[in-house]
Amino acid sequence: MQNKQDEKVKDRISRFESLCREKGIPVTVQRRVILQTLLQRQDHPTADQIFEDVRKQIPDISRTTVYRVLEALVGLAVIRRVHSMGNAVRYDGNIHRHHHLVCRECGRMADWESPELNNLPMPKRKALGFHIDDYTIQFMGICAECRRQLEHEG
Ligand SMILES: [Zn+2]
Ligand SMILES: [Zn+2]
Incomplete structure (x- = not known):
C-alpha cells in the first residue's frame, strides 16, 4: 500500500517535471519538495502546515516562498485550493x-x-x-x- 502511494507520488512529480519543461519553467528543488510534501499528505494541509513540513528538508526556506510556490502550482493546475467556510485555505493534491x-x-x-x-x-x-x-x-x-x-x- 505504502509503495503504491510512493509510486503515485513519483509519477505525479515526473509529470510535473515534464509540464515545467513544456512551459519553460525551471524545476527547482523548492517546487519539487513542496509538491512532494503535499502529495504525501491526505489531510488537505494549510500553507503553514506545508511550511512546517518543508522546513525539515529545506531549513532556510521562507514562509512567503512556500505560499508563492503553492499558488504557482495551483495556477498550473497541478494541485487545487480547497475552501471551507471559516477555515484557512487548504491545498489538495488530488485533482x-x-x-x-x-x-x-x-x-x-x-x-x-x-x-x-x-x-x-x-x-x-x-x-x-x-x-x-x-x-x-x-x-x-x-x-x-x-x-x-x-x-x-x-
Ligand atoms: Zn473533528
Ligand atoms: Zn480532497
Whole structure:
C-alpha cells in the first residue's frame, strides 16, 4: 500500500517535471519538495502546515516562498485550493473530481470518493452568466475523533 502511494507520488512529480519543461519553467528543488510534501499528505494541509513540513528538508526556506510556490502550482493546475467556510485555505493534491467530509469542530477534511456523486446533473451551463466546469460536494459533520472527545466530556 505504502509503495503504491510512493509510486503515485513519483509519477505525479515526473509529470510535473515534464509540464515545467513544456512551459519553460525551471524545476527547482523548492517546487519539487513542496509538491512532494503535499502529495504525501491526505489531510488537505494549510500553507503553514506545508511550511512546517518543508522546513525539515529545506531549513532556510521562507514562509512567503512556500505560499508563492503553492499558488504557482495551483495556477498550473497541478494541485487545487480547497475552501471551507471559516477555515484557512487548504491545498489538495488530488485533482480529480472528488468530495470532502468536513468536521465542524476541528476543521479536519477527508476525501470522499463516490462514482455516484461524480455524475450529478449539472445546472444549465451558462446559468447567471456563470460558466460551470466542475463541482465538489462538502459534507459537514463531526469527525470520529471529535465525537469521541465530545462523548467523554458529556
Ligand atoms: Zn473533528
Ligand atoms: Zn480532497
